[in-house]
Amino acid sequence: QVQLVESGGGLVQAGDSLRLACAASGRSANMYSLAWFRQAPGKEREFVATISWTGVSTYYAESAEGRFTITRDANNTAYLQMASLTPDDTAVYYCAARRGMGWSDRDYEYDSWGQGTQVTVSS
Numbered sequence: 001q002v003q004l005v006e007s008g009g010g011l012v013q014a015g016d017s018l019r020l021a022c023a024a025s026g027r028s029a030n031m032y033s034l035a036w037f038r039q040a041p042g043k044e045r046e047f048v049a050t051i052s053w054t055g056v057s058t059y060y061a062e063s064a065e066g067r068f069t070i071t072r073d074a075n076n077t078a079y080l081q082m083a084s085l086t087p088d089d090t091a092v093y094y095c096a097a098r099r100g101m102g103w104s105d106r107d108y109e110y111d112s113w114g115q116g117t118q119v120t121v122s123s
Contacts, residue, residue: 036094
């Protein structure tokens with residue numbers, strides 16, 4: 001399994017941008033697709049975006065499409081660049097890793113999880 005450590009969360013105002021980072025380490029970390037999920041208070045965890053292990057393919061939730069961008073670098077760190085944030089984006093953001101082909105927006109298909117980072121957007 002891989003170990004995941006998120007960073008970059010914080011308190012921002014509506015309309016601001018924020019970049020989250022997820023450092024993946026461990027054996028064969030470069031063979032895992034990486035994803036971001038989020039969980040708002042009182043709500044279920046939901047998929048945000050994922051990037052393939054090659055970094056070539058990306059997929060987004062409808063709520064993230066056009067505002068968020070997921071990337072990864074050669075050190076197996078995934079980034080989630082978030083723009084035009086709204087209070088509805090307030091949540092704990094989790095990084096997840098998945099070994100296997102294709103992509104998934106289902107949290108139970110992911111093998112490893114980070115501890116989460118809080119993002120709070122004030123109005």
